[in-house]
Amino acid sequence: MYGFEALTFNIHGGYLEAIVRGYRSGLLTAADYNNLCQCETLDDIKMHLSATEYGSYLQNEPSPLHTTTIVEKCTLKLVDEYKHMLAQATEPLSTFLEYITYGHMIDNVVLIVTGTLHERDVQELLEKCHPLGMFDSIATLAVAQNMRELYRLVLVDTPLAPYFSECITSEDLDDMNIEIMRNTLYKAYLEDFYRFCKTLGGATAEIMSDLLAFEADRRAVNITINSIGTELTRDDRRKLYSNFGLLYPYGHEELAVCEDIDQVRAAMEKYPPYQSIFSKLSYGESQMLDKAFYEEEVKRLCLAFEQQFHYGVFFAYMRLREQEIRNLMWISECVAQNQKSRVHDSVVFIF
């Protein structure tokens, strides 16, 4: 099959690829963002969005709006689109699409477990979960007391089960090991997704391994920065990095021993693709790093659309929409809290 996707891709994937490209053309453009950034109230935002594809999702919302409603409705649109695609997909595209949601599943599991640890109401927590990462028995997570139970009772039924093999301990749950669990799960998930894409072969493997490698590297950097000054040992830190990506393996060795942000920077600047990201930041600064990474990611995701006959477009589309929803959330928050001067801080233009 390798290299000959163009011959057969359209038999099963053609319709959905067309669909997803159509969806992509509905993404907000820089002009839309410029207009949105000038909004004075949330009603203005609603009004502007009503001219876009979000229109039908927002038109029945009574004023005054809340940021959460906007985000919720926009996410609903994404979920509807995702469900439509999933329902139309055949193997292996359907598995690929399911893989996209596992990240949200991990986040949801962590959210619920952390929430119950701090004795929050389960219903309240469920509302906060990302709808893409929902699974049937998610509410039962609250029953579990430790990792082993978590696995045995709930997660064994979910696709996350195989990723759990690394973190089954009988320790009681606390913030620290929940965070470690999240990262271990994420590592296993990324590696599995990466392997899966490799088996698909062709342009999908090529493009997805690039995108996933970037994701893995970004996580590695984030883990490093977040674990500076905590009791996480170097070896433990090293264990959380995914075993692929541009930084693997030598970059990981260097990141594992970093003690402050400048050392991270020094380690990263050896890699040309990341040099440009770090060169935008001043020394000792890590606040804007997220945005810089997001911008780079969006650039890469947009590039995925330049090739045809591969599944990367689905991943890219979902990620771009999520970024768009993040943007909308930020803009609405800024507008709602009258912080319009900061509106450009975190908005990543997609086109």
Added chain:
Amino acid sequence: MEYIDRLPAMDLMRSEKMMLVQLIIPVESAHRAVSYLGELGLLQFRDLNDDKSPFQRTFVNQVKRCAEMSRKLRFIKEQIHKAGLTPSPSPAPQPDIDLEELEIQLEEHEHGLIEMNANSEKLQQTYNELLEFKMVLQKAGDFLLSTGSHVATQETELAENIHVNDDYAETSSLLEQEMLPGPSNQTGVRFISGIICKSKVLRFERMLFRTTRGNMLFNQAPTDDQILDPATNELVEKIVFVVFFSGEQARVKILKICEAFGANCYPVAEDTIRRRQITREVLSHLSDLETTLEAGLRHRDKALISIGFHLAKWMNMVRREKAVYDTLNMLNFDVTKKCLVGEGWCPIFAKTKIQEALQRATTDSNSQVGVIFHVMHSVESPPTYFKTNHLTNAYQEIVDAYGVAKYQEANPAVYTIITFPFLFAVMFGDWGHGICLLLGALFLIAREKKLGSQKLGSFMEMLFGGRYVLLLMSLFSIYCGLIYNEFFSVPFHIFGNSAYRCRDTTCSDSRSVGLVKYQDTYPFGVDPSWRGSRSELPFLNSLKMKMSILFGIAQMNLGIILSYFNARYFGNSLDIKYQFVPQMIFLNSLFGYLSLLIIIKWCSGSQADLYHVMIYMFLSPFEDLGENKLFWGQNVLQVILLLLAVIAVPWMLFPKPFILKRLHTERFQGRSYTALGTSDIYDDEEPDSAREPHLEEFNFSEVFVHQMIHSIEFVLGAVSNTASYLRLWALSLAHSELSTVFYEKVLLLAWGYDNLVIRLVGLAVFSFATAFILLMMETLSAFLHALRLHWVEFQNKFYSGDGYKFRPFSFAALNEDED
């Protein structure tokens, strides 16, 4: 030439003359003026605030208010729909209310509805919960009975029961006490009973099993019918369960799982007496609630009905208001901020009507200053507007689907009205099928009023929209069918007897060899004797093929002549001299000549081979034609025509671009500085104005390449388009052969048996084949081919179709959109 000018103008031939007008409306009468214009529906506003985003415009707040109101109206409509009522306009006329009042009223109504809904929802929830409780009591009771009696413990618990019963009796805390586990009996086994969605029950059971490590007993029973879920208010199938387990730890876990799965737990007493008592309680509560709920519903329905009277009117009003404000947003404020300035296109005939409407608006709003209305000069091409009626509209749509005519360009729809159904009929010639279509079309037209007012499916909508096309198509296919002499492929002797007769009495099988012509030619159409004869196909093929070419050449000539009228109308003598003339010459010297030959051959009955004539006209023009000669001087004529065709090609290719270039250089020679002076005048105008001139750069190579493409396309097209008209023959052949097959191989074959069943089956197959294959599929394919012949072969001769439609601001169109 003058004769042409003196012809009366055809309305549909050229689009309406438009003008660009500027309105300066005082702010106080702006709203009224725009709404009067909307009622009139003859002015298309230009958006003067294109650069502003929607919320930066002047009337954004009003637009928002309208959007909010329409949201409330949608909410109310949904409520009415949910309640199963149909909103009907009230019989009595209502007083007009203005927008502010409506806003307040809507606010009240929405508030009231929400409150009523909240109340009834709460009641409904309680009701549903009680219903579930009832189910649980019934079903779980059965389990408990079957799991064995606890006679020993009953006695001791009796006292306790009475105490608990008091509790139930005096308060409605019945439900607050849920999750009361059954009291432990001797073995320490406790139970929890509840109800859960059917879809979740398997996973629920598995989860329970895992949590308790198998130390539980799970019993389930489906409820008798679907019940409303208290949480979501949807009808679902539910299952009553009872879990037996032991230990406090397990209880906590099970309760948590129940919660996670959305299972509602209800306490069920272990002993029968108490259970019966509780059941009674629940039932009485239920009947109480039922009456309350019903009263609430009645109340709500009454409120909804009273709103329903006004709903349609209100919705219409809000929609209009929103459209008015949207239009107002397209206008600019003038410098003094006291007037709104708008620009728009309107047809010239509507000028007085618009002025009248504006005048009315001024007086009605008691404005001191009138609306200033003046015509402006425009550079931008005006929109295209054809006044159509029921009949012409469908044909105009057919043309518009290809491309909207350029402003004032010759409109092919005028000819399409006849040529389209005719070409269709040439392919669909069968008067039996034609009559079927005619009946369908007449049905649609007879019920026009009724069908027009209701919503149709997309297929019906299309059929209904094209009812007049269908009518003409069917009439023409009856006509063509009579010419082809086919009635469901059977020939009839309508116009007298056949001209042919058997030579002697022995020829019974009516072969053409045995036939002689004994009287005058059959007066109309094809002689019925041809049918079934050995030479039927060669005869009909030759006839239809030649006929197709004649029609094709005629229609293409019409197209080229229309290009002449276009050039004349736009005063473009270059196009006449260097495009129209050589095109006419080229087409007619080759294919016009072919048509001439066909006609001569038909008239003279000559046996000449026209293929041969045409081919050797190119290959060896000077050779003698021999037996293929049709008339005196044919050789000389052929050479002249060939020469003319050869000359015509460079004629249409070279002169035009060069002359254009010369004209351009002449126009701008030594005038390169004047542009500065003229641009000053336009500086004070609004930047978006349609008056803005844009100077075009003259690019010779582009013009030349364009001309080259055009010429090549024409030359090659002359051949390929002529060939393309042969589809008329092909489709017509296919149609008649198909219907023959169905008639002979199905109907006649079945009729050959002396068996009623076989005959009926044959008849059924024949009528289905006729209805679905011949009447539907063939109609569709003939329609598409006729469409292609018009869009491609006919329209590419003259039609540029790069205009844009006139979309006036009109309330009537607004209502159509919404429906």
